[in-house]
Structure formats: C-alpha cells, structure tokens
Amino acid sequence: MDILIEKKDDMIICRVSGEITFSTSPDLRKKLIEAVDQGVKKVVINLKNVGYIDSSGMATLVELLQKVKSAEGDLKLAETPEKIKEILDMVRLKDIFDFEDSEEKAITSF
Amino acid sequence: MYNNKKLNKGADVRLSEAMKIPSELKKVKEASARILQSLLPYNLTAYDLLDIRLCIEEALINAMKYGNKLNSGLPIEIAYNVDNDILKIIITDAGEGFDYENLPDPTLEENRQELKGRGVYLIRRLMDEVCFNDKGNQITMIKKIKKGD
Known part of the structure; x- marks a missing residue:
C-alpha cells in the first residue's frame, strides 16, 4: 500500500493505493492518527486506487472516523471504487461514512 | 444469531488439495493465492476472485488470531478442491473453537462502529454455504463457481 499525504491548513488529503489489509492498515492508522493529534480536523481519504480491503482495513477506517469525530472534525471517503463500496455496504459501513464522488467535492463538503 | 448456511449440493465434494501453514499472518496472502490459482481455468471475474479471496483471508486470519492466538508453532490446516463447478475450502486451527452461533450482527446500528466482528459475517x-464443526475450530466454505467467458 502506498500512502500520499497532502496537508492544507487543518485538512489532510490522503491518497491510498493498493490494498488496505491487516498488514497494511496499521501504517495508514498511524499516519492519520498522528495528523489528527497535531490538529488536523478535516480528513479526506481518496480510495480511487484501492483494489482490496479486508475487515481489518474496514476497522481502521472506522477507528479513524471515530478519532476525527472525537476531535470535532470530520472524515470523507472520496472516489471509492464500486467494488469497495459494495463490500462496505455489505457490512452497512456506507451508513456511517460520507462518500464523495470526487476529491474536489470531498474537500468542499466540510 | 446465525445458523450454519447449508446447501446439500456441496456436501459430497471431495478435497484433493491440502496444505499446512504456520500461524503467521505473513503467510495468509500466499495461501490464498495458491487456492485462487486453482480457479484460473474458470476465468472468473476480478470481482468474483476478490470475494473469494476475502473469504479465504478472513477465515485464515481468524484461525491464526483467535484460534491459534498467533502461536506460530500451531498449524493451520487448509484443504480445498474445485470439482463440478464447486469450490470447497476447509480451514482448521488448533484452538479451542468459538461460539459461532452467537456472533453479534455487525450490520445492526449499535454494532456499526465496532472494530471487530465483520469477518465471519x-x-x-459471500459464500454459498458456510458451516463450522461443533467445536468451532473448523470452517467449511462452499462457493458455486460461475464460469466466465
């Protein structure tokens, strides 16, 4: 998994590519939790290039959402591929996340 | 509460492939890739393969983490076969088993923020038939394979 992070004031845009799994998600978790601890309140995770997610990856996204919300911020998922959305929907995670079709829309949606 | 999801169709499938791996999470992807390799002649779609991979890896991770407590000395036994368009996979750990009939439903509103409990669900x-042995340390997964073009 590759993670590219762009920081803009109190927002970070995190572009993830590859697989979000039990072995890769700790890195994503660490980077984003650090950012939130440093004052970031708006988090965009761009999943456009993510081809696979397992239940550990899902748990990481849920944990990050909780972390950001507890810091009175918000987290948006952008450009989520249909297959990934289908899996997230299967466990009703589509009900707790905000999905945006584009990164631009996610950025302006806060 | 769940019941074992059963189809009679898969009950008689014999298993011809078997492997034993240590309870090391780094071995998960390699093991699932080997099983998926056996599906190559079926030209499954990438989406179908992804679903099957997810099931195999979730079952293996559960077996390693919750069954064998990540004790690398304890093996995970994997048996699988594709026959008559039916994929059957049996994964067995050396642990004490678990109460598979009373797992919380992760889709209920009160459970959606939980950090665990989605794998078995x-x-x-995603599988057509799923059952556990009485002890709860062995999962059998069956999937009817639809041949691609």
Missing part, C-alpha cells in the same frame, strides 16, 4: 454473505 462477510464470509457468510
């Missing part, structure tokens, strides 16, 4: 959703 996903397996049950």
Whole structure:
C-alpha cells in the first residue's frame, strides 16, 4: 500500500493505493492518527486506487472516523471504487461514512 | 444469531488439495493465492476472485488470531478442491473453537462502529454455504463457481 499525504491548513488529503489489509492498515492508522493529534480536523481519504480491503482495513477506517469525530472534525471517503463500496455496504459501513464522488467535492463538503 | 448456511449440493465434494501453514499472518496472502490459482481455468471475474479471496483471508486470519492466538508453532490446516463447478475450502486451527452461533450482527446500528466482528459475517454473505464443526475450530466454505467467458 502506498500512502500520499497532502496537508492544507487543518485538512489532510490522503491518497491510498493498493490494498488496505491487516498488514497494511496499521501504517495508514498511524499516519492519520498522528495528523489528527497535531490538529488536523478535516480528513479526506481518496480510495480511487484501492483494489482490496479486508475487515481489518474496514476497522481502521472506522477507528479513524471515530478519532476525527472525537476531535470535532470530520472524515470523507472520496472516489471509492464500486467494488469497495459494495463490500462496505455489505457490512452497512456506507451508513456511517460520507462518500464523495470526487476529491474536489470531498474537500468542499466540510 | 446465525445458523450454519447449508446447501446439500456441496456436501459430497471431495478435497484433493491440502496444505499446512504456520500461524503467521505473513503467510495468509500466499495461501490464498495458491487456492485462487486453482480457479484460473474458470476465468472468473476480478470481482468474483476478490470475494473469494476475502473469504479465504478472513477465515485464515481468524484461525491464526483467535484460534491459534498467533502461536506460530500451531498449524493451520487448509484443504480445498474445485470439482463440478464447486469450490470447497476447509480451514482448521488448533484452538479451542468459538461460539459461532452467537456472533453479534455487525450490520445492526449499535454494532456499526465496532472494530471487530465483520469477518465471519462477510464470509457468510459471500459464500454459498458456510458451516463450522461443533467445536468451532473448523470452517467449511462452499462457493458455486460461475464460469466466465
């Protein structure tokens, strides 16, 4: 998994590519939790290039959402591929996340 | 509460492939890739392969983490076969088993923020037949394979 992070004031845009799994998600978790601890309140995770997610990856996204919300911020998922959305929907995670079709829309949606 | 999801169709499938791996998470992807390799002649779609991979890896991770407590000295036994368009996979750990009939439903509103409990649910959703042995340390997964073009 590759993670590219762009920081803009109190927002970070995190572009993830590859697989979000039990072995890769700790890195994503660490980077984003650090950012939130440093004052970031708006988090965009761009999943456009993510081809696979397992239940550990899902748990990481849920944990990050909780972390950001507890810091009175918000987290948006952008450009989520249909297959990934289908899996997230299967466990009703589509009900707790905000999905945006584009990164631009996610950025302006806060 | 769940019941074992059963189809009679898969009950008689014999298993011809078997492997034993240590309870090391780094071995998960390699093991699932080997099983998926056996599906190559079926030209499955990438989406179908992804669903099957997810089930295999969730079952293996559960077996390693919750069954064998990540004790690398304890093996995971994997048996699988594709026959008559039916994929059957049996994964057995050396642990004490678990109460598979009383797992919380992760889709209920009160459970959606939980950080655990989605793996078995996903397996049950994506496979055609799923059952556990009485002890709860062995999962059998069956999927009817639709041949691609």
